[in-house]
Amino acid sequence: MAQISLTFPDGNSRHFEAGVTPAEVAADISNSLAKKAISAAVNGRHYDLQWPITEDAEIAIHTMKDEAQALELVRHDAAHVMARAVQELWPGVKVTIGPVIDNGWYYDFDRDEPFTPEDLGAIEAKMKEIINRRDPVTTEVWERDRAIKYYEANNEPYKVELIEAIPGTEPIRMYWHGHWQDLCRGPHLQHTGQIPADAFKLMKVAGAYWRGDSNRPMLQRIYGVGFLNRDGLKQHLTFLEEAEKRDHRRLGREMDLFHLQEEAPGQIFWHPNGWRIYTTLQDYMRRQQEAGGYVEVNTPQVIDRKLWEASGHWEKYQENMFIVEVDEEHAREKTVNALKPMNCPGHVQIFNVGLKSYRDLPLRMAEFGSCNRYEPSGALHGIMRVRGFTQDDAHIFCTEDQIESETKQFIAFLAKIYADLGFEDWKIKLSTRPEKRIGTEAEWDRVEAALGTACNHAGYEFEVQEGEGAFYGPKLEFVLTDAIGRDWQCGTLQVDPFLPERLDANYIGVDGAKHKPVMLHRATLGSFERFIGILIEEHAGKLPFWIAPRQVVVASIVSDADAFVHEVVAALRARGVRAEADIRNEKINYKVREHSVGKVPVILAVGMKEVEDRSVSVRRLGEKHTHVAPLDVIVDELAAEALAPDLR
RNA sequence: GCCGCAGUAGCUCAGUGGUAGAGCGCACCCUUGGUAAGGGUGAGGUCGGGAGUUCAAUCCUCCCCUGCGGCACCA
Numbered sequence: 001m002a003q004i005s006l007t008f009p010d011g012n013s014r015h016f017e018a019g020v021t022p023a024e025v026a027a028d029i030s031n032s033l034a035k036k037a038i039s040a041a042v043n044g045r046h047y048d049l050q051w052p053i054t055e056d057a058e059i060a061i062h063t064m065k066d067e068a069q070a071l072e073l074v075r076h077d078a079a080h081v082m083a084r085a086v087q088e089l090w091p092g093v094k095v096t097i098g099p100v101i102d103n104g105w106y107y108d109f110d111r112d113e114p115f116t117p118e119d120l121g122a123i124e125a126k127m128k129e130i131i132n133r134r135d136p137v138t139t140e141v142w143e144r145d146r147a148i149k150y151y152e153a154n155n156e157p158y159k160v161e162l163i164e165a166i167p168g169t170e171p172i173r174m175y176w177h178g179h180w181q182d183l184c185r186g187p188h189l190q191h192t193g194q195i196p197a198d199a200f201k202l203m204k205v206a207g208a209y210w211r212g213d214s215n216r217p218m219l220q221r222i223y224g225v226g227f228l229n230r231d232g233l234k235q236h237l238t239f240l241e242e243a244e245k246r247d248h249r250r251l252g253r254e255m256d257l258f259h260l261q262e263e264a265p266g267q268i269f270w271h272p273n274g275w276r277i278y279t280t281l282q283d284y285m286r287r288q289q290e291a292g293g294y295v296e297v298n299t300p301q302v303i304d305r306k307l308w309e310a311s312g313h314w315e316k317y318q319e320n321m322f323i324v325e326v327d328e329e330h331a332r333e334k335t336v337n338a339l340k341p342m343n344c345p346g347h348v349q350i351f352n353v354g355l356k357s358y359r360d361l362p363l364r365m366a367e368f369g370s371c372n373r374y375e376p377s378g379a380l381h382g383i384m385r386v387r388g389f390t391q392d393d394a395h396i397f398c399t400e401d402q403i404e405s406e407t408k409q410f411i412a413f414l415a416k417i418y419a420d421l422g423f424e425d426w427k428i429k430l431s432t433r434p435e436k437r438i439g440t441e442a443e444w445d446r447v448e449a450a451l452g453t454a455c456n457h458a459g460y461e462f463e464v465q466e467g468e469g470a471f472y473g474p475k476l477e478f479v480l481t482d483a484i485g486r487d488w489q490c491g492t493l494q495v496d497p498f499l500p501e502r503l504d505a506n507y508i509g510v511d512g513a514k515h516k517p518v519m520l521h522r523a524t525l526g527s528f529e530r531f532i533g534i535l536i537e538e539h540a541g542k543l544p545f546w547i548a549p550r551q552v553v554v555a556s557i558v559s560d561a562d563a564f565v566h567e568v569v570a571a572l573r574a575r576g577v578r579a580e581a582d583i584r585n586e587k588i589n590y591k592v593r594e595h596s597v598g599k600v601p602v603i604l605a606v607g608m609k610e611v612e613d614r615s616v617s618v619r620r621l622g623e624k625h626t627h628v629a630p631l632d633v634i635v636d637e638l639a640a641e642a643l644a645p646d647l648r
Numbered sequence: 649g650c651c652g653c654a655g656u657a658g659c660u661c662a663g664u665g666g667u668a669g670a671g672c673g674c675a676c677c678c679u680u681g682g683u684a685a686g687g688g689u690g691a692g693g694u695c696g697g698g699a700g701u702u703c704a705a706u707c708c709u710c711c712c713c714u715g716c717g718g719c720a721c722c723a
Contacts, residue, residue: 106718114652206718207651214720218651221718249716253659262696262714317723342723376649376721377714385722470723494723521723558680585679586686593684607682619683626683 005056023049026061036063038073039187048187050139077189078200078226079105084180085126096158104225108208115220120202134193135178141171159183199233200226246483248536249382255599266380266387273549278528280547284644285392292413294366294394299346305336311345320373343369347395348503356507362398362406369393389527396520407454414491414524420645428460429477431468447495448474472498483537490526541599545641552579553600555591557607564611575639
């Protein structure tokens with residue numbers, strides 16, 4: 001038998017027979033390591049303890065102390081144990097796939113009856129039982145045909161389909177947890193007893209399409225979360241509870257910012273407090289855009305279908321558009337119009353008026369464009385995904401040569417704004433050519449590279465999403481995260497050489513001939529609605545002072561101070577601070593509590609002492625202590641703080 | 649759009665085949681209180697909408713709407 005040399009993390013090497021498994025290596029080191037081992041790293045690859053090693057390699061044996069690997073295995077085995085529990089409880093339920101995800105795993109099942117919340121409890125109990133059996137996990141590589149026949153005989157058609165999709169070069173690996181069997185690429189734990197039985201929880205059941213395809217059967221997905229110990233689970237559940245308190249829908253109600261109601265699904269009724277946030281942001285963005293070399297325009301809401309046909313929206317996007325037909329009885333001519341879902345065709349109309357020269361490029365045309373899209377009902381989500389929204393949209397008409405510098409400039413523009421708004425943590429995704437696309441490979445090569453280099457030159461990393469680009473061009477997505485870790489695309493930059501073609505936009509080049517400009521669609525915040533949602537969740541409602549809708553409440557401690565309260569409010573308002581008086585017949589404790597819950601950044605309390613020396617008692621949100629400041633000092637201080645970052 | 653769950657007072661929620669309850673909030677009164685809920689009294693509901701079963705429906709059945717969690721979608 002051939003010998004191989006295995007090198008351990010401490011640098012020592014030893015010889016073993018080729019085909020030795022990590023389990024045997026561990027046993028060779030010590031009995032206790034053999035018991036504690038969960039998997040191995042062999043030349044950097046996460047390796048099952050049972051897989052044979054056939055060549056010289058670097059090896060490390062993992063135990064539960066190797067947290068990343070342990071979590072991966074625990075969750076993966078828990079997914080299998082869950083599937084086993086389901087099949088033990090309800091024989092005949094078909095199994096499909098069950099991957100590890102953030103914080104846990106899911107497994108998709110095909111079963112006629114829906115799983116109920118009570119079922120989850122039963123499954124959890126059965127899982128604990130299986131874990132306690134400490135069933136060994138074993139594995140074999142099977143011939144493809146044998147595996148297919150096996151699954152056909154067991155009435156598991158989804159598994160057959162999975163095997164058929166595995167490339168011929170890959171082994172078909174079967175795993176057993178005791179007598180229960182599943183197709184799996186591994187690796188896995190030694191036995192089910194290595195799963196901590198008190199550190200997982202089944203969270204919810206949801207529908208999910210087989211292979212993510214809405215034309216295929218709807219399966220039932222059970223989600224679980226799992227950790228290495230009870231504390232890990234507890235921490236996660238606490239995090240979810242805390243996240244619930246940051247939910248913008250809840251804070252929107254508590255802070256009296258907006259509401260939604262069933263007569264206008266997906267559209268927002270902005271209350272005074274919410275609208276102050278909106279207009280403050282919009283004013284700020286308008287200044288940024290002016291400074292950034294944009295011109296602002298405004299275009300119609302309701303536009304004849306002819307223009308949408310020309311732009312291609314009628315064909316490609318109609319099912320997402322609100323179509324407006326004028327009643328024939330009331331109109332001399334019946335026309336079919338659509339509410340604009342995007343601003344681009346309108347902007348091209350403005351570009352097209354008069355002849356443009358290369359000297360006009362790049363032309364940066366901005367609009368706070370109010371759009372309506374008929375989003376699928378299931379996609380609606382608070383104010384983050386709505387049917388009526390306003391983009392801080394702009395289209396940059398430029399030459400292909402200018403794409404890179406415009407992109408770079410835009411990223412810097414966006415980064416500054418995100419920083420001003422308190423976001424340091426965001427990421428860029430580059431979506432590249434999709435399967436269905438127009439244009440030549442060479443064109444795609446050029447524009448994708450231009451976006452990528454622009455990012456690099458601007459000093460930003462990006463994640464590539466292969467095939468996720470628009471059919472007309474690649475795009476950059478600027479992604480922010482909500483309270484429970486869901487990603488939302490906010491900013492975007494998309495290259496579009498196509499619309500100028502369709503809508504016949506031209507400029508006269510240096511050569512005196514007509515040329516087509518390239519269009520960059522770009523948005524910084526994305527939509528005010530979504531961005532405000534993220535902003536609320538990011539700050540848990542405690543918005544930066546300059547954006548806070550109610551910046552200061554001046555509260556009287558005794559009613560004899562009421563007159564001075566009004567004087568303080570007036571002084572603040574005169575300096576541009578959003579201040580309100582609270583002279584209600586309530587104790588100061590009550591007022592402090594109420595305005596703290598309402599996330600008012602500053603409470604100024606006024607009693608007789610303050611009246612006498614013309615001062616106020618200052619209490620900042622989140623701080624327990626207070627201090628007394630002379631009126632004119634605090635007015636200066638808050639007036640300075642109320643300025644937007646770009647005006648300081 | 650698909651799967652599942654839910655909809656009772658402004659909010660959070662309890663409840664019953666015989667037309668409804670709590671806490672908070674709101675109004676009024678007492679209280680003038682020094683930094684996260686002082687006390688009392690009172691008003692407030694077509695029980696999401698429609699149809700059906702029943703002597704009788706908020707409750708049971710069906711359809712629809714909206715919301716929530718996922719999936720799909722997201723120019």
